[in-house]
Amino acid sequence: MTQPSSPTHRPSIAIVGLGGIGGAAAGLLARTGRYDVTACVRRSLDRLFVEGPDGVFDVPLRSFTDPAAVKPVDWVLLCTKTHETDSAGAWLRRLCTASTTVAALQNGIDHQERIAPFVNGATIVPVLVYYNGERLAQDRVRYKPVSANELVTTEDAGGKAFADLMQPTPLHVLTSADFVTLKWRKLLINAAANPMTALTLQRQAVLRRPDIYALCLEVLAEAAKVGRAEGAALTDDEPERIMNSLMTFSPELGTSMYFDRLAGKPFEVEALTGAIVAAGKRHGIATPVNAVLLTLLRAISEENAKVAR
Template sequence: MKAVVIGSGAIGGYLAAMLDEAGHDVTLCVRTPFDELTLEDDGEARKVAATIVAEPGDLPGDASADLVIVATKAQDTESARIWLEALVGPQTLVLMAQNGIEHEERVAAFHLSGTIVPSIVYIAAERVAPGRIVHHYNSRLVLPDDAAGRRVAEWFAGTKLSVEIDPEFLTAAWRKLLSNVVANPVTALTLRRMAVFRDQAIRQLATGLLLEAMAVGRAAGAKFGDDEHERILEQYARANPDSGSSMLYDRLAGRSLEQDYLTGAVVRAGERHEVPTPLNAAILALLSAVDRTPIERP
């Protein structure tokens, strides 16, 4: 069974390690080559038996794969196209291991012959150097309750990755988006860590953003309790005040942001379902203005 992971960041590296742990033949497609992939977990480091390639022409043997995992940032999906066109055949499962809710739409223009499988990733890992992944906590992958989702789950059998098949996948995907659509933008715009949610004015803004997104999610078919926003705000309150978000880290590093795939997804869905999203639209405009803009310090 041949598995290929596109993207060598924290999530791609970790999933490649899990596939190796399950005994599969793993290839890792990278932008800049490095010698080897290692995973540090529970204080122990191990080398991952993965073939590392930087060009589609370097793919070993028959290029078609049984499983392809797209683990690039959402905004970098286009960069995966050249790999997908070389790797995907009619029997290929394409697992989208990215943030957001529009997984199928992101690759629709590629006209792939394989089966697209959306997912929800709960893995706290960090790429501390090229090819070096440190796993901190959480190791969950949520998949839809269908034949393709169950086939993907089989690939990770016997590993540390907990794979869940959720019959309410739409709700689960929107629930993850709710959390991302507040913590990521607020920390990135304020350049503050999770302690920012201790400010009363920020909590009020967060409440408004969540209530808007919940209304859109319900219109799209998600099933939320009335206290969903309170549960998320409580999670923020319990979070390590010195922890940040991926969008904050990306902004500090001058990397492109994922606003169009998080906040933008809420705004677009609101337009489709005629649900107003003025607060999220304002946040989207602000994030777009600072995207890739160097931070000027006095």
């Protein structure tokens, strides 16, 4: 492999998880022509169509379906759902060395702990995603920016390198010295909207019911207390601010947990509600409302996982 310092070096990037998020990132990176982009997938493809705000484009994309066939790369973008990280481990073990950087475009707060066992000492860069991505077909994705910065990461060497990598694409990266606060804010949004929509099988309109709204405030008050103990600079009125922000979303929107439940798939329980309850235990902070939600969500998600096997 050519060394990254070489002026002729063309960085290699493997995308693991070519869904809504990974597909958009793969297509936009490949379109720059600057990188050697490959997709690690379960069904092969050789071209990817991307629908975005500026229309549709398509790019050739090399894909692999067998982890044994891949070699170490400079960059991995891990874009599976959080509960699919273990199954992506076979790819990560083959793609990563200590010189690789793995950008984890996944929800949750525990990117480092979740991914470290699989990456042979590679650098891990946690990334929060702020664009909507949807896989429309095996070879087609649609993405929609919903915020000034589509990706948010840490303001260290890894985070800055990731921002440089994405710079030629339309996906803007914000690097933040207070990533811990931003990741908890994102967790709070998800921890209110996802369980309520998945458990009631109703879209975000359900959050406008006074009883569900009040329940969300309880969920968020517990979560914010835990987040503060973890070092997040969350304000006293954070729950109200999160709910105000959720009220600006269209009531017709679903959530990923809602869509996964509709599809009979397992969903990101442990990375969202589970992470709040686990962090609460670490700090001796009671989270009874989140614990009830966690029990109910696990019962559904784990049953879906058994049926899907």
